[in-house]
Amino acid sequence: MAHPTQLGFQDAASPLMEELLHFHDHALMIIFMISAMVLYIIMTMITTKLTDTYILDSQEIEIIWTVLPAIILILIALPSLRILYLMDEINDPHLTIKAVGHQWYWSYEYTDYEDLGFDSYMIPTQDLTPGQFRLLEADHRMVIPVESPIRILISAEDVLHSWAVPSLGVKMDAVPGRLNQTAFIAARSGVFYGQCSEICGANHSFMPIVVEAVPLEHFESWSSLMLEDT
Known part of the structure; x- marks a missing residue:
């Protein structure tokens, strides 16, 4: 049961809800890391004016910001697909x-x-x-x-x-x-x-x-x- 000033989910009462809570925490940590990295880059560019030719035209930077989002999507998609499969699985109900x-x-x-x-x-x-x-x-x-x-x-x-x-x-x-x-x-x-x-x-x-x-x-x-x- 929810209680006053509660910010998170209700306590899990089923194995499926426990999996959903774990996935929520997993995705939330990824969002925090992305937000922190983007904020750090923005603040660095503002304070140190990192706008030189090396930063703007670097091949290495382009590879990183292409590969890294793909890896992040895989880290989110795999546990998500697993939970979707578990939600659809109905074996021998009592x-x-x-x-x-x-x-x-x-x-x-x-x-x-x-x-x-x-x-x-x-x-x-x-x-x-x-x-x-x-x-x-x-x-x-x-x-x-x-x-x-x-x-x-x-x-x-x-x-x-x-x-x-x-x-x-x-x-x-x-x-x-x-x-x-x-x-x-x-x-x-x-x-x-x-x-x-x-x-x-x-x-x-x-x-x-x-x-x-x-x-x-x-x-x-x-x-x-x-x-x-x-």
Whole structure:
């Protein structure tokens, strides 16, 4: 969960988000080095007037500023492609959940169970209890077992939506008439919050996503109770 004055990302709750954080830090260090080098060259040219013929027409300088950017691009591209491959890899999920976006709430269907499904609406501000987060709490949470590969099938019934949970490293568009899929593993127990990340209408900011990761035995108890209620 984000906290006041936070400047960076939320703490990673999945291996995929950990990889994304590492890549962010890796790319940021490269940007810092490029910025420092360019600033140093500019300040040097201003203070010492390095504008002689050797600097302006040097073959060695032209080789450096042609080869160096190519190397930098390779250093960025290789880990980026690796993470893209990991994000698309879905191997033997333990649980499949279908998330359908509506104006303006989410519906969840646990496809491995015959009758397990529910709608998830935002809790109005006047109905919140102490400790709950305004605009982020939902009346029904999407409960998943911790440390289990989860596949999410994402679609929409009316307009474009986007199912996004930052701490899990998940963000996928919900498109009417199309079924997108993504996968993640919750590495620890907890409650993780997200919101629709597509401008889907007047109440776009009022369709939160709440994912609760619990131990497997707690998930089995929850699913049994939900099936009994239906």
